[in-house]
Structures are given as C-alpha cells and as structure tokens.
Amino acid sequence: MIEIRWHGRGGQGAKTGALFLAEAAIKEGKYSQGFPEYGPERMGAPMKGFTRIDDQPIKVHCDVASPQVVIVLDPTLLDAVDVGEGLKEDGILLVNTTQDPGWVREKLHITGRKIYTVDATGISIQEIGRAIPNTPMIGAFIRTTGLLKPETIYEDIRRKFGKKFDERVTEGNIRAIKRAYEEVKEE
Numbered sequence: 001m002i003e004i005r006w007h008g009r010g011g012q013g014a015k016t017g018a019l020f021l022a023e024a025a026i027k028e029g030k031y032s033q034g035f036p037e038y039g040p041e042r043m044g045a046p047m048k049g050f051t052r053i054d055d056q057p058i059k060v061h062c063d064v065a066s067p068q069v070v071i072v073l074d075p076t077l078l079d080a081v082d083v084g085e086g087l088k089e090d091g092i093l094l095v096n097t098t099q100d101p102g103w104v105r106e107k108l109h110i111t112g113r114k115i116y117t118v119d120a121t122g123i124s125i126q127e128i129g130r131a132i133p134n135t136p137m138i139g140a141f142i143r144t145t146g147l148l149k150p151e152t153i154y155e156d157i158r159r160k161f162g163k164k165f166d167e168r169v170t171e172g173n174i175r176a177i178k179r180a181y182e183e184v185k186e187e
Helices: 014-027 075-079 101-108 120-127 134-145 150-164 167-183
Strands: 002-009 031-037 046-054 069-072 092-096 114-118
Touching (some): 002 075, 002 134, 014 031, 014 134, 014 150, 069 075, 069 134, 075 092, 075 101, 092 101, 114 134, 120 134, 150 167
Parallel strands (some): 002 069, 069 092, 092 114
Antiparallel strands (some): 031 046
16 A cells, blocks of 8 residues: 655645545556545645545555655645655655755755655746646656556546636646646656
C-alpha cells in the first residue's frame, strides 16, 4: 500500500487533491481512499489530506503516520509544520517551491529520501489563471512516482471539469498537469 500525506493551507486544494488522486486510482482498478484532516480551521490555516492506494482492499481507516510520499502545497509550511514527520527512509518529499531540491534538503536537515520541487503556484497562475497548486502537484506526483497514468488524470479532469467549467479552464488544468510533469526538479 502506498500512503500519501498532503500538507497545505485551507483553500489550496489539499483535500481536493487527496480525493482526486484516490478517484483516479480507482479508475485504474486499484483500491484507494482520500480524506482530509481538519477541525475548525479557517481559510489559510495549515491542514492535511491523505490518500492511500493499493492493489488489495484497504482495511485501515486512520490518518497516515508513515507516508511513502509527502506533498507540500505551500512552502511557508516548511517553517510551520514538520512536513517530514514519519516519512519513510525511501520516501519522496514533493514541494511546491521555486527553490531547488537541495535547498529543501538543507532547510529541513533531511538525509536519505528523494526530494523533488516544482513551481506549482507559478504554473497554476500561468495556465489556470489562479494560484491553485494542487492540480500541477498531481502532475509532479505522477512523474515522481509512476503510480498513475497521465491519461487517467486528463480524462478525469475533462469529465469533472467539463460539466462545471468552460473548455479554457479544463484545458488550462490539463496544461498545468503536463507542465509540472515536465518541470519537476530532482536532486
């Protein structure tokens, strides 16, 4: 089972990203869960989302304490929350920042683990017209883990967004995913 923990601030899409990944995994015939952890937090307060993906039924129903992947939507959380807590030794830390992965490693004093960065906020502003980093981070996640097929994500975006938004918004999200997939930086 692959366990993913999302760190974001209320309104940045950690909950939506966690749920979206879970639904995409289910579309590919896997078992999955996606859920948020928050209390009475307001917009902008730190919060977490969680995703589990497995080839077998998932019988665990609690927060993710030892993730294989941690996705950080807001780089200011690096100073506010222990985003690396419980991250497995062979795990992946994926951070939305303009900085290089080495900067993240040094800032957090992390040894081992794989660190990746991508400017998801910049990509989302350019492609979607708003600072919504969760969509590009899904593209970076797909690239760094290989767990899901990009085509599954594109189909899901078209199906879900096509009902609510015009084609420009839908295609902007797809372009954001593709760009993050290509632009993610590795140490």
